[in-house]
Amino acid sequence: MAKVKYYYDADTLSYRKIDVKKSEYYKKTVFGVLAVLLIAFIGFIIFSQFLMSPNERAINRENENLQLNLDLFSKRIAESSAILNQLQERDNNIYRMYFEANPIPNEQRKAGFGGVNRYKSLDGYDNSKMIKQLTKDIDILSKQLVIQSKSLDEIVILAKEKEKMLASIPAILPVKLVDLTRMASGYKWRMHPILKIRKFHKGMDFTAPTGTPIYASGNGKVIRSSRSATYGRVVYIDHGYGYTTIYAHMSKIKAKRGQNVKRGDLIGYVGNTGRSVSAHLHYEVRKNGKALNPINFYYGDLTPAQFAAMQKASEEEGQSYD
Numbered sequence: 243m244a245k246v247k248y249y250y251d252a253d254t255l256s257y258r259k260i261d262v263k264k265s266e267y268y269k270k271t272v273f274g275v276l277a278v279l280l281i282a283f284i285g286f287i288i289f290s291q292f293l294m295s296p297n298e299r300a301i302n303r304e305n306e307n308l309q310l311n312l313d314l315f316s317k318r319i320a321e322s323s324a325i326l327n328q329l330q331e332r333d334n335n336i337y338r339m340y341f342e343a344n345p346i347p348n349e350q351r352k353a354g355f356g357g358v359n360r361y362k363s364l365d366g367y368d369n370s371k372m373i374k375q376l377t378k379d380i381d382i383l384s385k386q387l388v389i390q391s392k393s394l395d396e397i398v399i400l401a402k403e404k405e406k407m408l409a410s411i412p413a414i415l416p417v418k419l420v421d422l423t424r425m426a427s428g429y430k431w432r433m434h435p436i437l438k439i440r441k442f443h444k445g446m447d448f449t450a451p452t453g454t455p456i457y458a459s460g461n462g463k464v465i466r467s468s469r470s471a472t473y474g475r476v477v478y479i480d481h482g483y484g485y486t487t488i489y490a491h492m493s494k495i496k497a498k499r500g501q502n503v504k505r506g507d508l509i510g511y512v513g514n515t516g517r518s519v520s521a522h523l524h525y526e527v528r529k530n531g532k533a534l535n536p537i538n539f540y541y542g543d544l545t546p547a548q549f550a551a552m553q554k555a556s557e558e559e560g561q562s563y564d
Protein backbone atom coordinates (compact mmCIF):
# COMPACT_ATOMS: atom_id res chain seq x y z
CA MET A 243 0.00 0.00 0.00
CA ALA A 244 1.61 3.24 -1.18
CA LYS A 245 1.93 6.05 1.24
CA VAL A 246 0.43 9.38 0.22
CA LYS A 247 2.85 12.27 0.69
CA TYR A 248 1.98 16.01 0.87
CA TYR A 249 3.81 19.27 0.52
CA TYR A 250 2.91 22.85 1.71
CA ASP A 251 2.09 25.19 -1.17
CA ALA A 252 2.81 28.78 -0.10
CA ASP A 253 0.90 30.19 -2.99
CA THR A 254 -2.33 28.53 -2.17
CA LEU A 255 -1.52 28.25 1.53
CA SER A 256 -2.59 24.66 1.52
CA TYR A 257 -1.18 21.16 1.58
CA ARG A 258 -1.03 19.48 -1.78
CA LYS A 259 -0.51 15.85 -2.66
CA ILE A 260 2.92 14.85 -3.95
CA ASP A 261 2.45 12.85 -7.09
CA VAL A 262 4.98 9.96 -6.92
CA LYS A 263 5.11 7.82 -10.02
CA LYS A 264 4.38 4.12 -9.29
CA SER A 265 7.06 2.77 -11.62
CA GLU A 266 9.74 4.75 -9.81
CA TYR A 267 8.65 3.32 -6.55
CA TYR A 268 8.92 -0.28 -7.83
CA LYS A 269 12.32 0.40 -9.26
CA LYS A 270 13.57 1.49 -5.86
CA THR A 271 12.16 -1.62 -4.22
CA VAL A 272 13.80 -3.98 -6.76
CA PHE A 273 17.15 -2.20 -6.42
CA GLY A 274 16.89 -2.49 -2.68
CA VAL A 275 16.28 -6.23 -2.79
CA LEU A 276 19.10 -6.76 -5.30
CA ALA A 277 21.49 -4.79 -3.15
CA VAL A 278 20.67 -6.92 -0.13
CA LEU A 279 21.11 -10.12 -2.13
CA LEU A 280 24.44 -8.94 -3.52
CA ILE A 281 25.75 -8.03 -0.10
CA ALA A 282 24.59 -11.42 1.22
CA PHE A 283 26.30 -13.20 -1.65
CA ILE A 284 29.58 -11.35 -1.24
CA GLY A 285 29.36 -11.99 2.47
CA PHE A 286 28.86 -15.72 1.82
CA ILE A 287 31.83 -15.89 -0.55
CA ILE A 288 34.11 -14.14 1.95
CA PHE A 289 32.79 -16.29 4.76
CA SER A 290 33.19 -19.53 2.83
CA GLN A 291 36.86 -18.73 2.19
CA PHE A 292 37.49 -19.13 5.89
CA LEU A 293 35.00 -21.79 6.76
CA MET A 294 34.46 -25.15 4.97
CA SER A 295 31.48 -27.34 5.28
CA PRO A 296 32.12 -30.76 6.96
CA ASN A 297 31.58 -32.36 3.56
CA GLU A 298 34.28 -30.23 1.98
CA ARG A 299 36.64 -30.95 4.82
CA ALA A 300 36.09 -34.71 4.32
CA ILE A 301 36.72 -34.44 0.59
CA ASN A 302 39.87 -32.41 1.16
CA ARG A 303 41.15 -34.93 3.67
CA GLU A 304 40.45 -37.75 1.26
CA ASN A 305 42.28 -35.92 -1.51
CA GLU A 306 45.31 -35.46 0.69
CA ASN A 307 45.21 -39.15 1.58
CA LEU A 308 44.97 -40.16 -2.04
CA GLN A 309 47.91 -37.95 -2.96
CA LEU A 310 49.94 -39.49 -0.15
CA ASN A 311 49.03 -42.99 -1.32
CA LEU A 312 49.99 -42.11 -4.88
CA ASP A 313 53.40 -40.92 -3.73
CA LEU A 314 53.86 -44.09 -1.70
CA PHE A 315 52.75 -46.19 -4.62
CA SER A 316 55.18 -44.43 -6.89
CA LYS A 317 58.02 -45.16 -4.45
CA ARG A 318 57.05 -48.83 -4.23
CA ILE A 319 57.13 -49.12 -8.01
CA ALA A 320 60.59 -47.56 -8.08
CA GLU A 321 61.77 -50.05 -5.41
CA SER A 322 60.34 -53.06 -7.28
CA SER A 323 61.92 -51.78 -10.44
CA ALA A 324 65.33 -51.59 -8.73
CA ILE A 325 65.02 -55.19 -7.47
CA LEU A 326 64.00 -56.37 -10.90
CA ASN A 327 66.97 -54.54 -12.40
CA GLN A 328 69.34 -56.49 -10.17
CA LEU A 329 67.67 -59.75 -11.17
CA GLN A 330 68.00 -58.82 -14.84
CA GLU A 331 71.69 -58.07 -14.39
CA ARG A 332 72.22 -61.45 -12.74
CA ASP A 333 70.17 -63.11 -15.45
CA ASN A 334 72.23 -61.61 -18.27
CA ASN A 335 75.65 -61.81 -16.66
CA ILE A 336 75.49 -65.09 -14.73
CA TYR A 337 72.62 -67.39 -15.62
CA ARG A 338 72.40 -66.77 -19.33
CA MET A 339 76.18 -66.60 -19.68
CA TYR A 340 76.66 -69.87 -17.79
CA PHE A 341 74.25 -71.64 -20.11
CA GLU A 342 75.71 -69.94 -23.18
CA ALA A 343 72.51 -68.08 -24.02
CA ASN A 344 72.69 -64.60 -25.51
CA PRO A 345 71.97 -61.81 -23.00
CA ILE A 346 68.64 -60.03 -23.49
CA PRO A 347 69.43 -56.40 -24.45
CA ASN A 348 68.18 -53.70 -22.09
CA GLU A 349 66.33 -51.92 -24.90
CA GLN A 350 64.28 -55.07 -25.32
CA ARG A 351 63.70 -55.57 -21.61
CA LYS A 352 62.76 -51.97 -20.87
CA ALA A 353 60.86 -51.04 -24.00
CA GLY A 354 57.58 -49.24 -23.34
CA PHE A 355 54.39 -49.73 -25.27
CA GLY A 356 53.83 -48.05 -28.63
CA GLY A 357 50.82 -45.90 -29.52
CA VAL A 358 50.16 -42.32 -28.46
CA ASN A 359 46.58 -43.03 -27.49
CA ARG A 360 47.30 -45.82 -25.06
CA TYR A 361 46.91 -43.55 -22.02
CA LYS A 362 44.41 -41.10 -23.52
CA SER A 363 41.61 -42.19 -21.21
CA LEU A 364 43.67 -40.83 -18.30
CA ASP A 365 43.70 -37.29 -19.70
CA GLY A 366 41.63 -34.45 -18.30
CA TYR A 367 42.16 -34.86 -14.54
CA ASP A 368 44.05 -32.64 -12.13
CA ASN A 369 46.81 -35.23 -11.70
CA SER A 370 46.61 -36.82 -15.15
CA LYS A 371 50.35 -36.44 -15.71
CA MET A 372 51.23 -38.35 -12.55
CA ILE A 373 48.64 -41.07 -13.11
CA LYS A 374 49.82 -41.51 -16.68
CA GLN A 375 53.45 -41.83 -15.57
CA LEU A 376 52.49 -44.36 -12.90
CA THR A 377 50.46 -46.42 -15.35
CA LYS A 378 53.33 -46.33 -17.82
CA ASP A 379 55.81 -47.44 -15.11
CA ILE A 380 53.55 -50.33 -14.08
CA ASP A 381 53.16 -51.38 -17.71
CA ILE A 382 56.93 -51.41 -18.23
CA LEU A 383 57.42 -53.30 -14.96
CA SER A 384 54.87 -55.94 -15.99
CA LYS A 385 56.50 -56.32 -19.37
CA GLN A 386 59.95 -56.69 -17.80
CA LEU A 387 58.56 -59.37 -15.48
CA VAL A 388 57.14 -61.32 -18.43
CA ILE A 389 60.48 -61.14 -20.27
CA GLN A 390 62.38 -62.18 -17.12
CA SER A 391 60.02 -65.05 -16.50
CA LYS A 392 60.45 -66.29 -20.09
CA SER A 393 64.22 -66.01 -19.73
CA LEU A 394 64.12 -68.20 -16.61
CA ASP A 395 61.94 -70.74 -18.43
CA GLU A 396 64.57 -70.86 -21.15
CA ILE A 397 67.33 -71.31 -18.56
CA VAL A 398 65.44 -74.22 -16.96
CA ILE A 399 65.37 -75.92 -20.38
CA LEU A 400 69.06 -75.16 -20.96
CA ALA A 401 69.94 -76.40 -17.47
CA LYS A 402 68.08 -79.66 -18.09
CA GLU A 403 69.86 -80.03 -21.43
CA LYS A 404 73.19 -79.29 -19.77
CA GLU A 405 72.39 -81.81 -17.04
CA LYS A 406 71.59 -84.37 -19.73
CA MET A 407 74.82 -83.56 -21.55
CA LEU A 408 76.87 -83.78 -18.33
CA ALA A 409 75.28 -87.16 -17.57
CA SER A 410 76.07 -88.39 -21.08
CA ILE A 411 79.67 -87.33 -21.62
CA PRO A 412 82.14 -90.00 -20.36
CA ALA A 413 83.29 -88.99 -16.89
CA ILE A 414 84.29 -92.02 -14.82
CA LEU A 415 86.79 -94.85 -14.97
CA PRO A 416 85.36 -97.89 -16.79
CA VAL A 417 86.97 -100.15 -14.18
CA LYS A 418 86.97 -99.39 -10.46
CA LEU A 419 90.26 -98.01 -9.23
CA VAL A 420 90.39 -100.67 -6.47
CA ASP A 421 90.11 -103.43 -9.07
CA LEU A 422 93.16 -102.32 -11.01
CA THR A 423 96.29 -104.42 -10.57
CA ARG A 424 98.32 -101.80 -12.36
CA MET A 425 97.69 -98.15 -13.24
CA ALA A 426 96.58 -97.61 -16.76
CA SER A 427 98.82 -97.50 -19.78
CA GLY A 428 98.11 -94.38 -21.74
CA TYR A 429 97.27 -92.74 -24.97
CA LYS A 430 100.70 -92.46 -26.64
CA TRP A 431 103.20 -93.82 -29.12
CA ARG A 432 104.56 -97.19 -28.01
CA MET A 433 105.93 -100.48 -29.29
CA HIS A 434 103.00 -102.76 -30.05
CA PRO A 435 103.38 -105.97 -27.97
CA ILE A 436 102.24 -108.28 -30.78
CA LEU A 437 102.96 -106.37 -33.99
CA LYS A 438 106.36 -105.27 -32.60
CA ILE A 439 106.17 -101.93 -34.40
CA ARG A 440 105.83 -98.40 -33.06
CA LYS A 441 102.16 -97.63 -33.15
CA PHE A 442 100.02 -94.93 -31.63
CA HIS A 443 97.90 -96.29 -28.78
CA LYS A 444 94.54 -94.54 -29.13
CA GLY A 445 93.11 -95.55 -25.75
CA MET A 446 94.02 -96.54 -22.23
CA ASP A 447 94.70 -100.05 -20.96
CA PHE A 448 93.39 -100.96 -17.51
CA THR A 449 95.00 -104.09 -16.11
CA ALA A 450 92.67 -106.14 -13.95
CA PRO A 451 91.90 -109.85 -13.49
CA THR A 452 89.60 -111.61 -15.95
CA GLY A 453 86.02 -111.22 -14.80
CA THR A 454 86.50 -107.74 -13.27
CA PRO A 455 83.33 -105.68 -13.93
CA ILE A 456 83.40 -102.99 -16.62
CA TYR A 457 81.07 -99.99 -16.36
CA ALA A 458 79.59 -97.53 -18.85
CA SER A 459 81.39 -94.21 -18.34
CA GLY A 460 78.37 -92.08 -19.32
CA ASN A 461 74.70 -92.35 -20.26
CA GLY A 462 74.12 -93.55 -23.81
CA LYS A 463 73.02 -96.26 -26.16
CA VAL A 464 74.90 -99.49 -26.98
CA ILE A 465 75.47 -99.31 -30.72
CA ARG A 466 77.73 -102.35 -31.02
CA SER A 467 78.07 -105.47 -28.91
CA SER A 468 80.03 -108.04 -30.85
CA ARG A 469 83.34 -109.84 -31.52
CA SER A 470 86.17 -108.50 -33.65
CA ALA A 471 89.56 -109.99 -34.55
CA THR A 472 91.49 -107.13 -32.95
CA TYR A 473 89.17 -105.87 -30.18
CA GLY A 474 87.80 -109.30 -29.24
CA ARG A 475 84.50 -109.02 -27.39
CA VAL A 476 83.76 -105.33 -27.67
CA VAL A 477 81.05 -102.82 -26.75
CA TYR A 478 80.54 -99.40 -28.37
CA ILE A 479 78.38 -96.83 -26.58
CA ASP A 480 77.04 -93.73 -28.34
CA HIS A 481 76.67 -90.94 -25.74
CA GLY A 482 75.31 -88.29 -28.09
CA TYR A 483 76.93 -84.86 -28.51
CA GLY A 484 79.47 -86.60 -30.80
CA TYR A 485 80.92 -88.88 -28.07
CA THR A 486 81.48 -92.64 -28.37
CA THR A 487 83.30 -94.96 -25.98
CA ILE A 488 84.78 -98.37 -26.78
CA TYR A 489 85.40 -101.22 -24.31
CA ALA A 490 87.56 -104.01 -25.82
CA HIS A 491 88.94 -107.51 -25.06
CA MET A 492 86.05 -108.43 -22.72
CA SER A 493 85.75 -112.01 -21.46
CA LYS A 494 81.98 -111.67 -21.39
CA ILE A 495 79.61 -108.99 -22.70
CA LYS A 496 76.60 -108.00 -20.65
CA ALA A 497 75.20 -105.04 -22.64
CA LYS A 498 73.00 -105.76 -25.64
CA ARG A 499 72.99 -103.78 -28.86
CA GLY A 500 70.26 -101.08 -28.77
CA GLN A 501 70.22 -101.03 -24.98
CA ASN A 502 70.15 -97.68 -23.18
CA VAL A 503 72.72 -97.53 -20.40
CA LYS A 504 73.36 -95.14 -17.53
CA ARG A 505 76.75 -94.07 -16.26
CA GLY A 506 78.02 -96.82 -13.94
CA ASP A 507 75.90 -99.62 -15.46
CA LEU A 508 77.66 -102.97 -15.74
CA ILE A 509 78.28 -103.71 -19.43
CA GLY A 510 80.73 -106.65 -19.34
CA TYR A 511 83.84 -108.17 -17.76
CA VAL A 512 87.56 -107.80 -18.28
CA GLY A 513 89.12 -110.50 -20.49
CA ASN A 514 91.87 -111.27 -22.95
CA THR A 515 89.96 -111.75 -26.22
CA GLY A 516 91.11 -110.43 -29.62
CA ARG A 517 94.64 -109.10 -30.21
CA SER A 518 95.73 -108.93 -26.58
CA VAL A 519 98.58 -110.44 -24.59
CA SER A 520 96.97 -110.52 -21.15
CA ALA A 521 93.74 -109.70 -19.34
CA HIS A 522 92.98 -105.98 -19.54
CA LEU A 523 90.39 -103.48 -20.71
CA HIS A 524 91.29 -101.34 -23.71
CA TYR A 525 89.18 -98.20 -23.38
CA GLU A 526 88.73 -95.45 -25.99
CA VAL A 527 86.89 -92.14 -26.00
CA ARG A 528 86.06 -90.72 -29.43
CA LYS A 529 84.60 -87.36 -30.37
CA ASN A 530 83.12 -87.24 -33.86
CA GLY A 531 85.10 -90.39 -34.70
CA LYS A 532 88.47 -89.01 -33.54
CA ALA A 533 90.17 -90.74 -30.57
CA LEU A 534 90.81 -88.43 -27.59
CA ASN A 535 93.02 -88.99 -24.56
CA PRO A 536 90.71 -90.76 -22.07
CA ILE A 537 92.69 -89.27 -19.16
CA ASN A 538 90.63 -86.12 -19.63
CA PHE A 539 87.37 -87.97 -19.01
CA TYR A 540 87.72 -89.26 -15.45
CA TYR A 541 86.86 -86.03 -13.66
CA GLY A 542 83.75 -87.57 -12.12
CA ASP A 543 85.79 -90.22 -10.36
CA LEU A 544 89.31 -89.27 -9.39
CA THR A 545 90.70 -86.98 -6.71
CA PRO A 546 93.40 -84.58 -7.97
CA ALA A 547 96.07 -86.83 -6.43
CA GLN A 548 94.67 -89.97 -8.07
CA PHE A 549 94.41 -88.12 -11.34
CA ALA A 550 98.05 -87.03 -11.12
CA ALA A 551 99.17 -90.61 -10.34
CA MET A 552 97.15 -91.97 -13.24
CA GLN A 553 98.49 -89.38 -15.62
CA LYS A 554 102.09 -90.14 -14.58
CA ALA A 555 101.58 -93.90 -15.00
CA SER A 556 99.90 -93.53 -18.35
CA GLU A 557 102.81 -91.49 -19.72
CA GLU A 558 105.55 -93.86 -18.49
CA GLU A 559 107.18 -96.25 -20.91
CA GLY A 560 105.88 -99.57 -19.78
CA GLN A 561 104.27 -102.79 -20.82
CA SER A 562 101.13 -102.44 -22.98
CA TYR A 563 98.85 -105.30 -23.77
CA ASP A 564 97.38 -104.64 -27.17
Ligand SMILES: [Zn+2]
Pocket residue numbers: 443445446447523524525563564
Ligand atom coordinates in the same frame (compact mmCIF):
# COMPACT_ATOMS: atom_id res chain seq x y z
ZN1 LIG B 1 94.91 -100.61 -25.44
